[in-house]
Amino acid sequence: MIIIEEGCGSFIPTESVQEIVRKNPEVVPERYVRYEDEEGGDDLLPHLFLEIPVIDLFLLSSGDEEELKKLDMASKEWGFFQIINHDIPTEVLQEMKLTAREFFQLPLEDKMKYFKASNDVQGYGPSPIVYEQQKLDWADILILQVYPTHSRQEKYWPTILPDSTKFIEAYSKEASRVAEKLLAGFSQLLGMQIEELLKMHCEVLQAMRMNYYPTCPTPEKVIGVSPHADTGTLTLLLQEDDTIDGLQVHHLGEWVSIKPLPNALIINIGDVIEVLSNGRYKSVEHRAMTNERKERISIATFICPSEHVEIEPLASIVYEDLKQKYKKFRYGDYLNYYWTRRLDEKTPTNLGLIKIEA
Numbered sequence: 208m209i210i211i212e213e214g215c216g217s218f219i220p221t222e223s224v225q226e227i228v229r230k231n232p233e234v235v236p237e238r239y240v241r242y243e244d245e246e247g248g249d250d251l252l253p254h255l256f257l258e259i260p261v262i263d264l265f266l267l268s269s270g271d272e273e274e275l276k277k278l279d280m281a282s283k284e285w286g287f288f289q290i291i292n293h294d295i296p297t298e299v300l301q302e303m304k305l306t307a308r309e310f311f312q313l314p315l316e317d318k319m320k321y322f323k324a325s326n327d328v329q330g331y332g333p334s335p336i337v338y339e340q341q342k343l344d345w346a347d348i349l350i351l352q353v354y355p356t357h358s359r360q361e362k363y364w365p366t367i368l369p370d371s372t373k374f375i376e377a378y379s380k381e382a383s384r385v386a387e388k389l390l391a392g393f394s395q396l397l398g399m400q401i402e403e404l405l406k407m408h409c410e411v412l413q414a415m416r417m418n419y420y421p422t423c424p425t426p427e428k429v430i431g432v433s434p435h436a437d438t439g440t441l442t443l444l445l446q447e448d449d450t451i452d453g454l455q456v457h458h459l460g461e462w463v464s465i466k467p468l469p470n471a472l473i474i475n476i477g478d479v480i481e482v483l484s485n486g487r488y489k490s491v492e493h494r495a496m497t498n499e500r501k502e503r504i505s506i507a508t509f510i511c512p513s514e515h516v517e518i519e520p521l522a523s524i525v526y527e528d529l530k531q532k533y534k535k536f537r538y539g540d541y542l543n544y545y546w547t548r549r550l551d552e553k554t555p556t557n558l559g560l561i562k563i564e565a
């Protein structure tokens with residue numbers, strides 16, 4: 208069965224996009240069509256192919272001043288950057304990519320064993336929605352909470368693939384090591400002790416979202432992942448195939464396509480850093496597009512504070528800026544708000560809740 212039964216929870220069931228394409232690769236159902244004309248509305252096609260800043264993680268974590276400056280600039284001007292010299296073994300990256308690919312290649316009935324309950328965020332399925340008539344994303348996803356280990360919902364881990372747990376854990380451990388180095392860099396930039404930003408998280412919540420974007424006969428009419436900003440502290444993005452474009456970042460009023468360097472990780476700043484820094488650093492809106500030729504797989508790792516942690520702009524920065532630009536919020540409440548927003552809202556309203564208007 209492809210149409211998932213109505214559950215009692217808050218997410219509304221929709222169909223697997225991969226199945227829609229498998230059954231009829233030529234037709235895009237109406238609910239996925241965002242733009243009727245071939246030009247894709249006013250903003251569909253990116254006009255710019257720019258390279259986002261590249262940061263050498265080895266230099267950054269050795270205390271190199273220039274690299275720290277680059278991190279500052281990238282976080283102010285882009286909210287996105289790539290890291291090289293992250294020291295994650297190539298086979299760990301390869302095995303993670305393979306796990307994601309093998310999972311989505313499973314027959315539907317096997318993937319359905321991991322289908323998310325309607326009141327869960329974790330699990331397999333299309334992008335979750337909470338409004339009946341909204342437009343849908345052209346993607347299927349698998350979300351797993353990885354750390355802390357007691358927060359895992361093991362029923363969603365694709366153990367049908369014998370080594371998947373080992374591979375997901377190996378990659379996640381590396382991702383968390385990389386994140387700690389970046390957090391140390393941000394601590395310095397924000398005028399804190401080197402460990403302070405990490406400590407502020409209490410227990411780091413680390414989740415993984417594997418995104419599968421099937422090919423689409425009319426890619427100019429659909430969106431793989433709707434424009435959004437990530438709610439957490441940092442996101443680390445691994446692309447399965449560096450040669451397939453898809454990620455676009457909103458930069459200087461335009462959508463810019465991001466081309467990852469081979470073996471680099473793409474990092475973006477989430478709302479937590481935007482708020483802590485009183486808006487100096489930006490949690491930038493981004494989206495993913497599809498194409499006609501080849502499906503695309505990406506693996507996002509979200510680094511977030513514990514739900515009970517309260518986030519507000521750092522006093523020292525507010526003092527310098529003479530104005531507090533965001534209200535204090537509890538991270539868990541913010542997360543709940545995020546999951547109940549509409550997918551097809553054009554601009555992220557998630558900060559609307561906490562931004563103090565000028």
Ligand SMILES: O=C(O)CCC(=O)C(=O)O
Pocket residue numbers: 416418432437444453454455493494495505507
């Ligand atoms: O697939 C991508 O490139 C972006 C995915 C993304 O933004 C997300 O999972 O939050």
Ligand SMILES: [Fe+2]
Pocket residue numbers: 435436437442493507
């Ligand atoms: Fe994202």
